Amino acid sequence: MKHVLTALVNNQPGVTSRVSGLFRRRGYNIDSFIGSSTEDERFSRLTIVVRGDDIVIAQVISQLEKLEDIISIEDIQAESMISKVLLFMKVKADVNDRVGIIVVANACNARVIEMSKDYLILEALETEERISEMIEIFKPYGIIELVKTGVVAMKR
Amino acid sequence: MITGAEAIVRCLENEGVEIIFGYPGATIAPLFDKLSKSSIRHILVRHEQHAGHEASGYARIRKRPGVCMTTSGPGATNLITALATAYMDSVPLVAITGQVSSDLLGRDVFQEADMTGAAEPFTKYSYLVKDAEDLPRIIKEAFHIASTGRPGPVLIDIPVNVQQEKLDFIPAGPVDLRGYKPTIRGHAGQIKRVIRAINGAERPVVCAGGGIFAADAQEELKRFIETVNIPVISTMMGIGAVPTAHPLYMGMLGMHGKSVANQALSDSDLLIIIGARVSDRAVLLPANVSASTKIVHIDIDPAEIGKNLSTFVPVVGDAKEILTQIMEAEPAAKTDEWVGLLKAKREKLKLDYAPRKHGINPKAFVNMLSCMLPEDHIYCADVGQNQIWSAANCEVKTGRFLTSGGMGTMGYSIPAAIGAKLADPEKTVVAVCGDGSFQMQMMELATICQHDVDIKIVVMKNDKLGLVKEIQKKSYKNNEMAVDLTGSPNVVAIAGAYGIPGRSIASLDDAEEAIAEMLDHKGVYLLECIVDENEPSL
CATH class of the missing domain: 3.30.70.1150 (ACT-like. Chain A, domain 2)
Known part of the structure; x- marks a missing residue:
């Protein structure tokens, strides 16, 4: 099952590497990974499509939330995006x-x-x-x- | 059908592996089980870091990848310093680490460490094996990548269930890596530009680095400098690229180098760097190289060229091949005056070999030691003041000078010497360390005894971390902090506890006889030299 995660992160060198490193380390499968700047230059927006059942996705989100550089993260449901x-x-x-x-x-x-x-x-x-x-x-x-x-x- | 572990052993045998340096554990147990039935010799170390260093010493002398093997988690992370050391000095290693079962990866189970992630900055390439069928291909690629191009460590992380999995063993076909094709032969146009630069030069100098050994290009280098009559200087990794007594050799350059070598560098109008990074230790400031000096940089790694110094003629390729290409074009330069000037400077260098009031003169001692050793001896220098004393005063003829040049890893010399001795048992191998570095590797005395490795160990004892003490003296108003090694054991007694004979000397008068005794002794021997704590490194 595909999930689309949208994360607001600190706009600093190395943040992308930390997030993608966590996926590799924990063995989560990334379908796609997009990062871009936002209207606020302090933050970037990551849009990550990840595959897994609900338990795995809950783990992914909890692990990502632990990263200091992640301001907020949300799993957006298909019907509301x-x-x-x-x-x-x-x-x-x-x-x-x-x-x-x-x-x-x-x-x-x-x-x-x-x-x-x-x-x-x-x-x-x-x-x-x-x-x-x-x-x-x-x-x-x-x-x-x-x-x-x-x-x-x-x-x- | 055979198991993954059997397949690994078979692949290692096919690669011609003779020795593995390792330490067992739960997640690598299937592989150890099958290794017991192989002709490959296993050397049990006493700390995983030293498995890596021993494989490094072995690789540098045997000229093929050294293999080390540890379990997952702490076994694997203990290996990282050795991987980083090998990576910095471009030493080919294949490191095999056990990993937790692949279905448990990422769950923080017992002895799980993300080894491919942790070692990423320190490996040339790494693999996490997910399927036993991939083992023959991966192992073949690992040896290929480690030993070709710019050599370096390659990691293969193998989950325990992959080692147990059954597979139909099909030997791997030829290696085909789309993104990896090292350039060997120098570009003909660039070679022409090199020749033009040499022919037009009045004050050329060659700077030889460790790449000379990696390419096995000592003979070609010698022929080149002798034919054209070009003086040579070397980096620490390049010591011995030409014999240190060669009339054209002006010594090691850099912070701890010879003044004539540094002068050759700054006064030259053409600098030919071969297989060297020219790091900050070698060239203090790139500004020391005159702006008018043309720089030819020959390296197999295109990323090294222009990294630290801007280059006039970059040549990517293998040093041996390129030196041969250069010689075919018959370069010639009028350098007599320049060479004469440098030779005269070299003659005037004052060697401080006078006896000391307290303790031995370590500079005189290492010089005497290297002169008393057979011409083709292997000298392993550790890190600290002892490394500077050795680098500046050792005579290297046809042998090798091994040290951790890039990383400066304390505790390298004894394991490197063990690996070197096992790689070439005919050679006399000596490890010279300080009392600080000795205590980072003394557990390997057991490895030496268990496997009957005949190396000679010299410990320079001043009860201080001498090089740091010097930094504190120079830059921190003599504020000595954490450099006092009080509490250290009697190293001769420690050796004795392992059944290793040894003695201690405190005067240069006893040095010749003590060295002779050490060299005459059949088997491992430890010689302690008492050095005054204020003895400077230069």
Whole structure:
């Protein structure tokens, strides 16, 4: 079961390493890990997606709360959050495929942000599930390169 | 089907491991059980830290990774100082530690320590084995990583259940690590630039580091400096890269080095650094190197180049290979005047070997000792004043000078000497330490006796932590704090308690005869030298 944890932490060197080190040490599995600055320069926001049953997640949270650098941490429930993933994808697109790919991209709510004679670069901002589906849809065309962020999430 | 433990033993045998230095415990018990049936010799140490140091001494002489093995928790954490020591001096080690059962990892169970995490800054690479099937590949990779490129310690942390797990043993194929391909051969364009720099130089100097030994490039270095007629200085790790009596050798540089070596460095117009980090101990301030000095830096580790000194020509690769490439291009420089100047300075260096009123003169003593030892002896110096006395006054000919240069780990010399002796039993091996460092390693006297290791031990006794005392004298208004070793035992009596013969001398007059007695004795021997507490390191 996936859980999205959102943590407000001190904005200092070494904090990311302490948090990720704790996951490694305790053997918790990280799905994704995003850190960014906030409106208050003293703090950063970490969004961590972690897998595990309720007991494991409760342990993760208790262990993280013990770290001095963590100001607050919360497990946000799916129904009460908005969450998105950003995707860039370079897809093979010769003359014959190009139009088809653009039509599919539009249907998927993805934008073409660069075009060359051999490929297109698509950009999409969607939920994690939609992004996964989209990757499957484009596989038959040939994905040259792909990069996506982890989940960023906020409580409603 | 065999167990993980049997697979580990088989892999170690395939890697040609002859000796393992170790200490048992619950989570490494399956491996010890299977090791008993192997031809690999196990040396039981008396403290895990020394298992690492012994493996280090062994590796440096045997020129292959030393292997040490301990249990989880405290057994593993005790090893960390040795890993850090080996890491700083680029010594190839494979450290195997037991770990609690993998299903219990992260639960703080008995003797659980996050060893891969704790050792991370001190290892070249580390593995936490989750599946016994991975063992053949991991062990092969570990030996490859430890011994290639810039050598270093590799840790393999193996949960006890993985050692018990059954697997179909399939030997690992060739190592293929995508992100790890050390550069061996120097870039042809850079070699050309090196040649141009040498040919245009009037006052070139070579600074040899421990990388010369790692690359086994002593012969190539000698041929290079003799052909071009370039003076050489060395870091502490580079002592012996050329024989200390070589006419072109100007001594160790740095804080505790020879004035002529430091002058060679500051007056040079071309500095060729080979396999050295040029740390703060070697070059006090990078500013000491003149801004007009061109720097050629040859190192197998690209991250070392330009780290402490800005470099004019960086060359990444193996020192032996690159020196051969340089020689093929037939470099030539007009250096007669420069070499003559430095040689004259060297001749004028005053050696302070006069007898002392109280105790022996340690500088004269270590010089006498190294001259009385066979030419190919292995000299292990500890850390403290004794290290400075040894580094500055030892004659190294065809043998080796082993010390903890980077980390400065007290208690290195005796275990390193044990490892070195086991690596090459034909050589005479001597460990020289102070009375402070002796007490950090004296438990290894039992290891020596149990395994009948014939090393010679010299303890410089001044009842003080001399080097710290000097710092307190110089920088803290002589405020001596925590440097008095009152309460220390009679070290000859301690040796006697282990059945080790020994004697104590307090005058240089007795030194020659005492050294002869020690060297003539078959088997381990301890010689104590009384030194005045105010004897300076320089």
